[in-house]
Amino acid sequence: MSDIKYYSTNLKAEKVSFSEALLKGLAPDGGLYMPEQIPRFSKDEIASFSKKEYHEIAFFVLQKFLGETIPSTELAGMTKQAYNFDVPLEKVYDNKYVMRLDQGPTASFKDFAARMMGQLMQYFLKQEHRNMLILTATSGDTGSAMANAFYGLRNINIAVLFPENEVTPRQRKQMTTLHENVQILSLDGKFDDCQALVKQAFNDPELDYLNLSSANSINIGRLLPQSVYYIYAYSRLCDIEKGDEIVFSVPSGNFGDLMGGLLAMKMGLPVKKFVVSTNANDEVPVYFATGNYKTIVPSENCISSAMNVGHPSNMARIVALYGGIMNADGEILKKPDLEKMKEDMFATSVDDSITRETIKRVYDRHKVILEPHGAVGWEGLRQFMNCEKPTENQVCVSLETAHPAKFPEEVELATGIDPELPVSLSKLDDKEEQFDKLESGYENFKIYLKSKYGA
Numbered sequence: 001m002s003d004i005k006y007y008s009t010n011l012k013a014e015k016v017s018f019s020e021a022l023l024k025g026l027a028p029d030g031g032l033y034m035p036e037q038i039p040r041f042s043k044d045e046i047a048s049f050s051k052k053e054y055h056e057i058a059f060f061v062l063q064k065f066l067g068e069t070i071p072s073t074e075l076a077g078m079t080k081q082a083y084n085f086d087v088p089l090e091k092v093y094d095n096k097y098v099m100r101l102d103q104g105p106t107a108s109f110k111d112f113a114a115r116m117m118g119q120l121m122q123y124f125l126k127q128e129h130r131n132m133l134i135l136t137a138t139s140g141d142t143g144s145a146m147a148n149a150f151y152g153l154r155n156i157n158i159a160v161l162f163p164e165n166e167v168t169p170r171q172r173k174q175m176t177t178l179h180e181n182v183q184i185l186s187l188d189g190k191f192d193d194c195q196a197l198v199k200q201a202f203n204d205p206e207l208d209y210l211n212l213s214s215a216n217s218i219n220i221g222r223l224l225p226q227s228v229y230y231i232y233a234y235s236r237l238c239d240i241e242k243g244d245e246i247v248f249s250v251p252s253g254n255f256g257d258l259m260g261g262l263l264a265m266k267m268g269l270p271v272k273k274f275v276v277s278t279n280a281n282d283e284v285p286v287y288f289a290t291g292n293y294k295t296i297v298p299s300e301n302c303i304s305s306a307m308n309v310g311h312p313s314n315m316a317r318i319v320a321l322y323g324g325i326m327n328a329d330g331e332i333l334k335k336p337d338l339e340k341m342k343e344d345m346f347a348t349s350v351d352d353s354i355t356r357e358t359i360k361r362v363y364d365r366h367k368v369i370l371e372p373h374g375a376v377g378w379e380g381l382r383q384f385m386n387c388e389k390p391t392e393n394q395v396c397v398s399l400e401t402a403h404p405a406k407f408p409e410e411v412e413l414a415t416g417i418d419p420e421l422p423v424s425l426s427k428l429d430d431k432e433e434q435f436d437k438l439e440s441g442y443e444n445f446k447i448y449l450k451s452k453y454g455a
């Protein structure tokens with residue numbers, strides 16, 4: 001299967017190998033790379049995962065996509081190094097779980113993708129004797145996860161652009177205290193503005209010399225690793241011999257997390273339903289309900305700040321997965337099979353007041369602490385269960401995408417508890433911050449990049 005090619009969702013660029021798709025990020029026609037074929041697991045393979053550790057499942061999944069591109073022993077070493085932390089499945093009640101994807105070095109689920117991607121990029125860059133500048137926009141967690149994953153790597157510099165007023169001080173410190181090959185930039189604007197600047201830089205021939213790559217959820221190198229925890233959860237909670245199916249609820253912003261889940265399903269994982277839970281940025285739930293997709297500009301500011309996205313870039317991929325075409329502006333050029341999408345996914349939106357109520361209710365009833373993103377996921381799951389009434393013993397897993405200690409004000413407001421900091425975060429307070437403020441407008445961004453990274 002090593003010759004799986006990657007096509008662009010805009011269908012106007014050449015198909016490329018995995019390493020090219022990984023190192024390019026965005027396709028030259030502005031589209032996102034998608035695998036031309038999706039490898040399938042046999043039933044026996046899925047059954048065998050129950051005896052494998054997380055990093056072994058990750059190895060297995062990646063090798064399905066990569067074939068012999070990376071020698072087995074090296075790939076196994078890379079997954080082992082990337083996944084050296086726990087993935088707790090915390091029981092809330094009956095067969096309803098929260099999967100805590102917050103035990104990595106930046107206490108965000110983005111560590112899962114970032115750490116693997118750092119390893120993969122370094123491997124291919126070394127092979128090709130090349131250097132690269134990673135340029136990424138973040139609403140908080142991507143940037144810190146990427147900055148940490150790439151910090152100290154050779155052949156790679158990373159510049160991270162964040163919206164000044166949309167990240168918490170702790171999220172900011174996770175990026176601004178690293179230095180070395182990590183450059184941090186703040187913009188007086190929204191996440192979407194940051195993302196627009198990054199996209200423009202990618203399409204600017206004058207910046208070709210920088211050998212830019214993205215590390216946003218648009219990069220295919222982030223999606224493949226994000227399919228693994230779905231498979232892992234199934235392996236721990238379900239039995240394929242018994243025909244078990246699983247429900248996942250995914251708190252969604254740019255829809256990379258969900259795309260990973262959809263890939264796992266296409267690989268053969270028996271998923272009954274994905275609950276797609278958004279905050280007040282409800283363009284996708286509205287699309288499911290009405291068939292009309294309308295981006296939200298500017299995006300709504302919600303307490304689940306990493307999901308304040310008015311037009312998720314991965315929508316183009318999801319639409320492609322269901323036979324349609326969506327361009328970068330969110331226009332649907334060819335309709336996907338919306339009925340099939342609704343069979344696979346239940347989409348709903350949860351506003352801030354319900355998010356806060358959910359944090360409180362889940363703590364009061366079950367003594368489980370959620371932060372705003374995880375609470376959006378949990379509430380989406382509750383709505384799905386109310387609406388579609390699965391059997392009582394249906395296994396359901398809601399993803400908790402950040403550590404509650406990253407959102408101490410909201411958690412304390414709802415539960416009265418100031419969540420304890422994981423070690424990775426507690427060390428930040430004494431470190432010195434360093435970042436540059438960017439004036440708005442693309443020209444300023446370009447001038448900055450040229451001066452910083454030599455024209």
Ligand SMILES: *Cc1c(COP(=O)(O)O)cnc(C)c1O
Nearest residue numbers: 141253254255256257306401402
């Ligand atoms: C990025 C992020 C999300 C949303 O993930 P997407 O892949 O963009 O949908 C949810 N929660 C947290 C904490 C995040 O950092």
